[in-house]
């Protein structure tokens with residue numbers, strides 16, 4: 001990355017070689033032909049890196065990958081069809097039966113299912129730890145293949161000191177991976193804190209417009225080459241050119257959107273703290289752990305027992321009821337509904353979450369309009 005440029009400037013950079021176009025062309029081609037026998041032979045021998053098949057490489061996807069690598073201050077990036085494709089493909093690029101994985105508790109529910117329903121039967125040992133243990137217990141890293149992290153974790157948003165985890169992992173040769181979807185590179189750049197591999201569900205803040213499902217991984221040239229050659233190529237969960245185009249478009253406004261999400265989240269956190277019916281607010285902010293520089297718009301809080309969460313949810317007007325997050329629109333997700341999912345697949349049940357918990361995705365609407373909506377719904381739902 002160019003020295004000392006703010007991330008907003010980096011994300012606005014126009015890629016060269018497109019005849020003056022501000023945007024990357026959408027290259028909707030499955031294959032790319034070779035000029036000659038020699039040209040083809042060089043590629044097959046691995047002596048050239050020429051783009052030849054869209055399952056492995058594509059120019060529109062490469063434009064997005066290049067911008068993502070700069071955003072996270074990594075050497076390279078690889079796009080995927082979804083966040084889960086990115087997570088599963090990254091884990092499978094490095095794991096073999098008999099390996100041990102340490103995973104943070106309250107991990108994204110489908111990542112928990114991946115660990116329990118696919119990795120464990122495949123012969124990988126998976127252990128879960130709260131943030132304090134991952135930060136303080138150096139012995140758990142002995143012989144550990146992968147530390148799988150989220151900071152903050154899902155739904156209860158517990159942050160983790162990534163510098164401490166990275167220091168333990170380095171000593172043991174453990175590979176560290178983090179799902180950085182919540183913070184985005186605007187608020188946290190884990191590679192600069194010593195983490196090896198950053199993963200995003202690009203469906204969230206990177207897209208920002210609730211119109212794309214995608215994933216991306218950023219790391220060293222060496223790790224990205226391994227992931228691209230093995231699990232991208234062989235599982236085939238590639239990012240499509242049109243989706244990559246939309247994600248590049250999303251990155252252009254990522255910084256400005258995160259600032260707006262943060263301003264609204266700050267307003268909510270200040271005012272929620274003064275509401276007697278609110279017991280606990282989960283919303284990590286700047287410097288709560290080293291390297292975290294902002295507060296994202298995805299947060300949760302607990303009501304006391306006097307609030308009827310069903311009535312509260314239905315009384316909201318500007319918050320749509322739904323999963324996912326990171327888009328322009330505000331959303332509400334009541335935890336009791338998530339807790340109702342089958343226990344064997346449910347990380348929230350496994351690691352505990354209050355049935356009084358409500359998750360908000362604060363979108364780009366006017367903060368006072370959203371707050372007025374919250375207050376009005378609360379008035380209608382206290383018993």
Ligand SMILES: *Cc1c(COP(=O)(O)O)cnc(C)c1O
Pocket residue numbers: 082083084085108154179181182201202203204213214215324
């Ligand atoms: C949504 C999400 C994922 C999964 O991403 P998809 O793009 O839906 O596959 C992974 N991690 C976190 C934290 C998420 O919120």
